[in-house]
Amino acid sequence: MSWAATVLTVLPEMFPGPLGISLCGKALAEERWSLETVDIRKFATTRYGSVDDTPAGGGPGMVMRPDILGAAIDTVARDDRPLILMSPRGQRLTQARARELSQGPGAVLVCGRFEGVDERLIEARGLQEISIGDYVLSGGEIAAITLIDAVVRLLPGVLGAEASLEEESFEQDLLEYPQYTRPQTWEGREIPAVLASGHHKRIAEWRRAQSIEITKSRRPDLWDAHQRRAAGAATKQ
Numbered sequence: 001m002s003w004a005a006t007v008l009t010v011l012p013e014m015f016p017g018p019l020g021i022s023l024c025g026k027a028l029a030e031e032r033w034s035l036e037t038v039d040i041r042k043f044a045t046t047r048y049g050s051v052d053d054t055p056a057g058g059g060p061g062m063v064m065r066p067d068i069l070g071a072a073i074d075t076v077a078r079d080d081r082p083l084i085l086m087s088p089r090g091q092r093l094t095q096a097r098a099r100e101l102s103q104g105p106g107a108v109l110v111c112g113r114f115e116g117v118d119e120r121l122i123e124a125r126g127l128q129e130i131s132i133g134d135y136v137l138s139g140g141e142i143a144a145i146t147l148i149d150a151v152v153r154l155l156p157g158v159l160g161a162e163a164s165l166e167e168e169s170f171e172q173d174l175l176e177y178p179q180y181t182r183p184q185t186w187e188g189r190e191i192p193a194v195l196a197s198g199h200h201k202r203i204a205e206w207r208r209a210q211s212i213e214i215t216k217s218r219r220p221d222l223w224d225a226h227q228r229r230a231a232g233a234a235t236k237q
C-alpha cells in the first residue's frame with residue numbers, strides 16, 4: 001500500500017497543483033503515494049452551498065460549520081491515518097514530524113478557510129492541529145501541500161540517493177553545510193580547496209565543521225537541541 005493523502009477542502013481545484021509536477025508528481029505517477037480530495041461544499045445543506053456562518057459572540061469573518069465539515073470527514077475511510085487540521089495554532093511542522101508521518105499509512109488533512117473552524121468539531125473528531133509556521137495564510141491548502149511535499153520526498157524510492165537525506169538540514173538538528181558545483185572559479189570565487197582534495201575523511205570533517213558553524217550562528221535554538229541530543233545519546237550508552 002502506498003502512502004495515502006486525503007485532503008478535505010473547499011478548493012479541490014488547488015490539487016494536485018505543485019504536487020503534480022517534478023519529484024512529487026513523478027512519485028504520484030509511479031503510485032508511491034496517492035492523493036484524493038474531498039470537496040467540503042458537496043456537504044452543504046443550503047441552496048447556496050455555503051459551508052460557513054458568522055462567529056458566535058460576534059466579530060469579523062466567517063467560521064466553518066461543524067455539521068458540514070463533520071459530515072465530510074465522516075465519509076473518509078480513515079484506515080489508521082492521523083486526522084489533521086492545518087492550523088496556525090497547531091504544533092509546528094518539523095522534519096521529525098514529516099519523517100514520522102512518512103513512516104505511517106498516510107494522512108487525512110483538513111484545510112480551514114475564512115477565520116477557521118468551529119472548535120466543537122476539533123474536539124468531537126479529535127483533530128490534531130499542525131502549523132507550518134508562525135504566520136497566517138488565507139487557507140489550509142498551501143499548508144497541506146507543504147506538509148505533503150515534505151513527507152513525499154522522504155518516501156522510499158522518491159529521491160535517488162537515500163544518503164542525500166541523511167545529511168540534510170534538520171537531521172540531527174543541524175543545518176546543512178554549503179554546497180558548490182562547477183565552474184571551479186566563478187566571478188573570482190573558488191570552490192574551497194578541500195572539496196577538490198579527494199580526501200573523503202577531510203571533506204567529511206570540513207562539512208561537519210561548517211554545519212556546526214552555520215547552525216550555531218543562524219539557529220542557536222537548533223544548536224541547543226543538537227547538544228541536548230548528543231548528551232542524551234552519551235548517557236544512553
Ligand code: SAH
Pocket residue numbers: 085086087088089110111112113114115116117130131132133134135136137138139140141143
Ligand atoms: N483566525 C485564525 C486564522 C485563520 S486562517 C487564527 O487567527 O488562528 C484560515 C485557515 O488557513 C486556517 O483555518 C488554517 O486551516 C489555514 N492556515 C493559516 N495559517 C496557517 C499556518 N501557519 N499553518 C497551517 N495552516 C494555516
